[in-house]
Amino acid sequence: MKICVLTVNHGTTPYAELLLASLLHHHPDREDVRVVVLDNASTDLDRLARFPSVEVVQTGYTTDHTLTTHGEILRAAVLARPEYDAYLFVDCDVCFVADGTIEALAAELTADPDCFAVQARWITHQGEELQPTDNAAPVAYVRESIRNSPDAAWPDPIEYSLEIQLNERVHPFCALIRNDDAFRRTVEHVGLSPAAVQAERGGKWWDTLGLLTQVMKTHGRHWTLSEQGVVHFGNVSWSADWAAEKAAARDRLLAAYSPEAGLGEAAREGVGEDQQDQTDE
Template sequence: MTDLRAYAESKRIPIVQSGFTTETESNSHGEVLSKFVLEYPDCTHYLFLDTDVYFVEDNTLNVMLEELEGRANVFGIGPRMSWDGVVEIPEETRKAIPDLYETRLHPCCALVKNTELFRRVVKEIGLSCVKCLWANGEEYLDTLKLMTKVMKTHGLRHIISSKMVLHFFCVSYVWEPTKHWDEVKANRRDTLLRELRERGAG
């Protein structure tokens, strides 16, 4: 954390605690993002970024901003995602897990236009996970998914950038469907962190 704090300070970026512990009853992700949006209403855009995202291509955020601007029917943009930092997540996997691209703006790395409509949706509905109870079952809507659906009712959608990031997914916690990858992902993460530290020291 020492290096991170020093870097953030050099860029005049405040590090602010969320106010939540790591032992909340439910996922606090969306609530943290909602709180941030409502407390900072005067920016041009919001960048949501998970700590397990690694940028593998230059100028990713600048390109995402360029691709987002000038498109009146688009409210936000996310990058293409990779599990190894080399190739994009396979199309068959993306189709099997539509929450990666299709059905929501994924919060791992999301750039959103700051509009009155977006802030109103955040205030009234929020960005948190939601469970819908249907007559014959239930549906779990992950972080940002309900917001994405509501924005669609206003004729607004999200798009996927030409740029790609490495998203480790679930490295800091156990999720059964990807549990068998945890050791490989953790080793990859630690290797990249070590290389970054060595580069910074050199």
């Protein structure tokens, strides 16, 4: 299976460095895996210079956009690279901890023809498994005003609620997605960005890949949770405080995956006791 790994770097290059170091360590000499960093004008890309096999592409976006650019960037990258059998969407704050994780995801995807995506398990940097929907707010409240032209007057705003459908999507933090006709048509015509549906009886909101997941259901397709887990720090591009809280664990893992180090005690400390068996594989 020819796979393109796509990750979006949004001013979080130290995490992206760990992602690449761990990915290449656990998947050496994989000629059928191409890794592309889609960068939003980060200022410290020299940190990635030690990965000559990795392609770094500027997206045209910066780190200052108020709306999420993740889905649009992934959509453009997929449409520009149609030759792959599958795409591995992976957040830049992920660390691979087991040999052959990508091969295992590919085997699980191949084994079920009706499965359009396989999502890895989310392991925190403390070594605990986390459900992507844990602690999610069930409802959001919106107050908005829409005008039909730049010179039109703003009408009075309307208010409505949206049910948050976080448990109704494959999560892009680490998901291998089959590149077939249904997927490509959905990417082209619907996209991968968050989406909201307004309705008097209660609107709904889906995060990145959420609407894709719903459309794929209309094709009789589903996604599945893998047996494989990866460390996912989570939300480091949204909050500088959260990123700083997790930096020490990130740096311990980064030291373990440095060219001068093997996977010894530093890696064990970095991912927590629950992940020690995986780092030994």
